[in-house]
Amino acid sequence: MADYKEIIKACKDVPGGLIEAYHAIQKEYSYIPEEALLEAAKVFKVSAAQAYGVATFYSYLKVGKRGKNVIRICASAPCHIAGADKVVAALEKELGIKMGQTTADGKFTLEFTECVGQCQATPVITINSTPYGDVTGEKVAAILAEYK
Amino acid sequence: MTKEMPVLLANAGKINPTSAAEYIAAGGYQGLQKARQMDRAALLQEVKASGLRGRGGAGFNAGMKWGFVPQAAPVKYVVCNLDEGEPGTYKDRIICQNNAHALLEGMAICGAAISSQQGYIYCRGEYPFVVDLLRKAIASAKESGALGSFDIEVRMGAGAYVCGEETALIESIEGHRGEPRFKPPFPGVEGLWKAPTVVNNVETFACLPYILVNGASWFAGIGAPKYPGTKIVTLTGDINNRTFFEVPTDITLREVIFDLGGGIPGGKKFKAVQVGGTSGAFIPEKDLDTPIDFDSMGTIGAALGSGAVLVLDETRDIVDVVARISKFFEHESCGKCNPCREGTFRCREIMEKINAGRGNENDIENLLLLSRVMQKAALCGLGQAAPSPIESTIKHFRPEYLQKMN
Ligand SMILES: Cc1cc2nc3c(=O)[nH]c(=O)nc-3n(C[C@H](O)[C@H](O)[C@H](O)COP(=O)(O)O)c2cc1C
Numbered sequence: 001m002a003d004y005k006e007i008i009k010a011c012k013d014v015p016g017g018l019i020e021a022y023h024a025i026q027k028e029y030s031y032i033p034e035e036a037l038l039e040a041a042k043v044f045k046v047s048a049a050q051a052y053g054v055a056t057f058y059s060y061l062k063v064g065k066r067g068k069n070v071i072r073i074c075a076s077a078p079c080h081i082a083g084a085d086k087v088v089a090a091l092e093k094e095l096g097i098k099m100g101q102t103t104a105d106g107k108f109t110l111e112f113t114e115c116v117g118q119c120q121a122t123p124v125i126t127i128n129s130t131p132y133g134d135v136t137g138e139k140v141a142a143i144l145a146e147y148k
Numbered sequence: 149m150t151k152e153m154p155v156l157l158a159n160a161g162k163i164n165p166t167s168a169a170e171y172i173a174a175g176g177y178q179g180l181q182k183a184r185q186m187d188r189a190a191l192l193q194e195v196k197a198s199g200l201r202g203r204g205g206a207g208f209n210a211g212m213k214w215g216f217v218p219q220a221a222p223v224k225y226v227v228c229n230l231d232e233g234e235p236g237t238y239k240d241r242i243i244c245q246n247n248a249h250a251l252l253e254g255m256a257i258c259g260a261a262i263s264s265q266q267g268y269i270y271c272r273g274e275y276p277f278v279v280d281l282l283r284k285a286i287a288s289a290k291e292s293g294a295l296g297s298f299d300i301e302v303r304m305g306a307g308a309y310v311c312g313e314e315t316a317l318i319e320s321i322e323g324h325r326g327e328p329r330f331k332p333p334f335p336g337v338e339g340l341w342k343a344p345t346v347v348n349n350v351e352t353f354a355c356l357p358y359i360l361v362n363g364a365s366w367f368a369g370i371g372a373p374k375y376p377g378t379k380i381v382t383l384t385g386d387i388n389n390r391t392f393f394e395v396p397t398d399i400t401l402r403e404v405i406f407d408l409g410g411g412i413p414g415g416k417k418f419k420a421v422q423v424g425g426t427s428g429a430f431i432p433e434k435d436l437d438t439p440i441d442f443d444s445m446g447t448i449g450a451a452l453g454s455g456a457v458l459v460l461d462e463t464r465d466i467v468d469v470v471a472r473i474s475k476f477f478e479h480e481s482c483g484k485c486n487p488c489r490e491g492t493f494r495c496r497e498i499m500e501k502i503n504a505g506r507g508n509e510n511d512i513e514n515l516l517l518l519s520r521v522m523q524k525a526a527l528c529g530l531g532q533a534a535p536s537p538i539e540s541t542i543k544h545f546r547p548e549y550l551q552k553m554n
């Protein structure tokens with residue numbers, strides 16, 4: 001795993017690079033470790049509060065640990081009426097956790113999201129940003145198998 | 149016979165979207181060449197005369213917007229809005245995945261008109277694969293020499309709907325929380341890093357090469373005279389053809405839903421359609437013969453917005469759908485101004501109460517009052533538009549609210 005210090009350094013001279021740095025860190029870790037956030041604050045010469053304020057503003061960014069694979073279920077109206085709740089139920093059952101939780105082995109986290117722009121195939125989930133469309137309760141196990 | 153009209157999507161499936169060479173072989177980058185040979189005033193005039201208006205929701209004349217940029221400023225920016233956060237919308241992704249160079253060319257044409265050397269594309273965080281595609285396309289265009297000295301950088305958003313608002317978007321590129329700025333000054337005068345900045349939607353930019361090549365009057369002659377050109381619509385919900393179409397702007401909603409969309413599955417009847425994404429009004433059957441253009445939609449109290457079309461059949465619980473939508477706005481409100489921060493919270497609270505069967509008629513009156521306050525007093529379009537699904541469904545589908553109260 002690349003060191004977050006290196007990642008932050010690489011974005012240092014990019015104007016407005018703080019968010020770019022967060023993206024790069026999250027790509028590596030699947031979340032932004034607290035220490036990385038403090039390091040970013042130092043490098044970009046903002047207060048820790050500001051660095052935190054930026055990271056927590058964006059729902060795609062997560063400060064603090066979460067699972068290796070982040071599963072997001074779209075809850076926006078088109079997916080809502082296409083049966084997103086059934087997909088939620090199937091995922092919770094398959095993984096044995098509730099929405100917002102992480103499996104004990106640290107492999108999966110379940111989150112809600114708003115529209116991810118794949119609305120030709122509602123309901124939609126994403127796993128680490130890869131979209132899966134026309135998801136049904138029956139398809140969930142096969143999709144997860146790729147990540148187990 | 150109802151008309152699809154592929155202009156921006158005419159290359160779809162025919163060329164590799166990242167390859168400048170294939171785009172050029174299909175006639176690409178000729179509009180930019182032409183633009184660079186024109187003097188600035190003539191180019192601005194050409195874009196104005198085409199009647200091209202913004203495809204990102206506000207419908208502002210593109211040439212006029214560019215005209216506000218003070219020429220004397222040493223640095224100016226061209227910014228493309230690819231935040232595409234409006235639920236039910238994916239047309240900008242489709243444009244990029246099929247004809248990315250038309251976007252790049254359009255941005256460079258804008259660069260020629262305002263004499264800017266630097267463009268930014270702000271792409272939503274949910275589209276990392278589009279970011280990759282665009283970076284490849286930019287590299288290919290640079291290598292081919294087609295962009296000349298005009299540079300384009302791609303920046304990634306991070307899941308905040310409000311960052312589609314142009315000043316919030318600028319804040320986000322600068323690396324800050326994406327909170328809208330007070331206007332004026334407008335971005336055309338003081339935008340990214342305080343420099344004059346033109347912000348346009350992907351679809352707006354992608355029209356430009358075709359306008360330059362075929363002429364302003366060609367474009368002005370397509371579709372509705374006051375909002376000419378084509379529009380890409382994305383169909384979701386209870387519709388047989390859950391897909392996208394590029395259509396002239398004078399097509400009616402009924403044609404979109406029943407001809408192109410193939411009508412409603414399972415022989416069910418139509419109940420309502422929400423146009424323009426989740427911030428749009430719900431429209432009843434009686435208004436379906438309205439053309440989709442910006443001004444016509446305005447006459448029925450609706451908005452074309454992003455061109456998303458969400459169809460609900462007769463079995464759908466409209467109060468439940470609107471309750472879900474009110475949750476969206478509570479979540480996405482940035483919290484900078486009180487009418488929206490507090491208003492979206494209260495709207496969600498009351499909608500959930502009604503949806504759970506615990507509401508009364510007083511709640512409806514309170515929702516309408518809240519709507520008026522938010523429309524008038526919210527700082528940005530998010531808070532101003534958030535009540536429109538509520539208000540329009542109370543107007544057209546009040547019995548469904550009352551049903552939940554017995
Ligand atoms: C809450 C909010 C979200 C918006 N989201 C988008 C968006 O995702 N894409 C977009 O092009 N415009 C969006 N807009 C409109 C922009 O502020 C701006 O008007 C537009 O990018 C200008 O480009 P145009 O003139 O080409 O339409 C949004 C506005 C608001 C208030």
Ligand code: SF4
Pocket residue numbers: 310327328480481482483484485486488489526527528529530531532
């Ligand atoms: S209207 Fe809402 S989103 Fe816009 S500035 Fe106010 S609080 Fe933020």
Ligand code: FES
Pocket residue numbers: 074075076077078079114115116117118119122123124235236237
């Ligand atoms: S509404 Fe779910 S992906 Fe767009």
